[in-house]
Amino acid sequence: NAGVTQTPKFQVLKTGQSMTLQCAQDMNHEYMSWYRQDPGMGLRLIHYSVGAGITDQGEVPNGYNVSRSTTEDFPLRLLSAAPSQTSVYFCASSPIAGRATDTQYFGPGTRLTVL
């Protein structure tokens, strides 16, 4: 298994541009999520999904959209990039939401800079 994969690894955008961060997992996990990690702020949840066709907002959803058309893929869209969205973005998955025995698997991250 490849686990959780993210593309691209690095991206530089100009203010106002849009883009999609890709996330895929090959473990048939139901639960997937997106986090951003900023110095001194820790990991903050952006959006999450408990299964195909179901998404919900996390702690910091503004400026981001998600969709979950398949179990495997959970793309994160930046609608109009702002410098405040400069961060490292992590995608994570786990087998079933809320099951006590399930650990989370993280992707390697996408480092995004918005100029």
Add this chain to the structure above:
Amino acid sequence: KQEVTQIPAALSVPEGENLVLNCSFTDSAIYNLQWFRQDPGKGLTSLLLIQSSQREQTSGRLNASLDKSSGRSTLYIAASQPGDSATYLCAVTGGSYIPTFGRGTSLIVHP
């Protein structure tokens, strides 16, 4: 709202020391608690998961304990090595099934 605090924020020790990293949380209604390791520029790797009904878990030189009633967990690292240098994060998952992360402890083990 669940809040997770990790102390200390940073730690620098000589090789061979036994270490204790602390994690505290405000809401004891949790499903599980996980400890993760993050190397610079990398994603998070799960080290140990403790279910709410368990008191501790062990993996090699790592031992994690959980005291739900006091809202505390500790990660014990025995005989630390330079390869243990990384940031260690704890995360608790409760009724909303959304994990809440602490900000991590940055560990440096020098030879």
